[in-house]
Amino acid sequence: MKNWQHSIELLSPAGSFEKMLFAFEYGADAVYAGAKSFSLREGAANFSLEELAKAVDIAHSRGKKFYLTSNVFFHNSHLKQFKDFLKELVPIPIDGLIVSDLGAITYIREKYPQIPIHVSTQANTTNSEAVRFYEKLGVFRIVLARELTLEEIKVIRDATSLELETFIHGAMCISYSGRCLLSNYFTNLSLYKKGEKIGNMKRLKTRDANLGDCAQSCRWEYYLVEATRKNDFIPIVEEDFGTAILSSKDLNLSAHIKELIDAGVNSFKIEGRMKSAYYAGNVSRVYRYAIDCALANQAPDLERLDELNKISHREYTTGFYLGENQALAAPKTNQYLRDYIFLGYVLEVLDKNSALVQAMNQIKPGSELEIVMPGFQDFVLKNYQLFKEEQAAQIIQPNEQFVLKWDGPEELVKYAILRRKI
Ligand code: SF4
Secondary structure (H helix, E strand, O other), X not given: OOHHHHHOEEEXXXXXXXXXXXXXXXXXXXXXXXXXXXXXXOOOOOEOHHHHHHHHHHHHHOOXXXXXXXXXXXXXXXXXXXXXXXXXXXXXXXXXXXXXXHHHHHHHHHHOOOOOEEEOHHHOOOOHHHHHHHHHHOOOEEEOOXXXXXXXXXXXXXXXXXXXXXXXXXXOOOOHHHOOOHHHHHHHXXXXXXXXXXXXXXXXXXXXXXXXXXXXXHHOOOEEOOOOOOOOOEEOOOEOOEOOOOOOOEEEOXXXXXXXXXXXXXXXXXXXOOOOHHHHHHHHHHXXXXXXXXXXXXXXXXXXXXXXXXXXXXXXXXXXXXOOOOOOOOOOOOOOEOOEEEEEEEEEEEEOOEEEEEEOOOEOOOOOEEEEOHHHOXXXXXXXXXXXXXXXXXXXXXXOEEEEEEOOOOOOOOOOEEEEEO
16 A cells, blocks of 8 residues: 555535534545635635634544635735734644645745645646645645546656545536636626616626635526627527536546545545535545445445435536546536435434434425435335424424424434435
């Protein structure tokens, strides 16, 4: 075994405190999350400094790691706030700070050498010389660009002993390493309607992907408009539904983990800080399983990998890793594929036949209730009843808490997930 294989890790997204707990419960070794600013996911709940300190503490008490993202591209106007933020951050023992901006990396290295720096995928590191450059700067880990093939990763691995991380699952940007101006451009243009200017607030509502506020403009529906017929929106029909020419498929490398380990990857990263706790849990357990199989030299059970089709996703691709030219070909629909509804999760097991549940969507008695468990101990719960304030309930609304009671030997655990097929 080569030395870097000792630190193979499953790294899951933690868009919130709750999602972090799901990721850990379902097998992640580490999570990454944003603070309230600078994290490229302004729309996620993210962590205040107090929450961050608590989250890092919980992660460490479980033997897990916590990485913080600060990977926006800083303008001079952000620097003072960022430097102030670092002063407050430094007492919190995060395991790594994910940064893409060269100025920010240099500043952190000089001022806070104790903070391990992970170079973000946004820095699009694609060759061994770039890795050597970052190595000289004293960084700890490189999150490689998603545009690399397995062969290229092997060449980089042979040139460095730094930790290497790659994305293995989740949404991808159509643009190079996520460096994208579509959102910035189109959110400015949204002040125009049918070609006519309808406001003077240009720039105020601009959403810049490189500052963490992407409007996902690549997933919007587009028409063709001829310059002299501004009211004539001509549909572009690529498939029955319309078109997704600017949109990318989602990455899924669950069947290729062994090749990635052999290529020299240490850390396997799942995208999706804006996704649900169900996503954080279920995707983490699939990749936990896939990594464990790869390390034990066993082929994974495809039925377990198929759980990735039971979360909301776009059509899947293996991206650039296998050298396919069609890696980013547009998906057949710009909608999410969604076969299951996340109904809720167990907050507390009350006794062997009842549990307190947090509802995420509407639940009615009689629906087929699938229980998703860490380690794939799943089952269908048949004989159950729903209770609110000790009264049998005919309907549970989203965000309500209720008591689930069942007859039979089935055992639920805290964070067990309830779902049903659509
Ligand atoms: S608009 Fe699309 S391609 Fe551009 S940054 Fe946002 S998600 Fe990525």
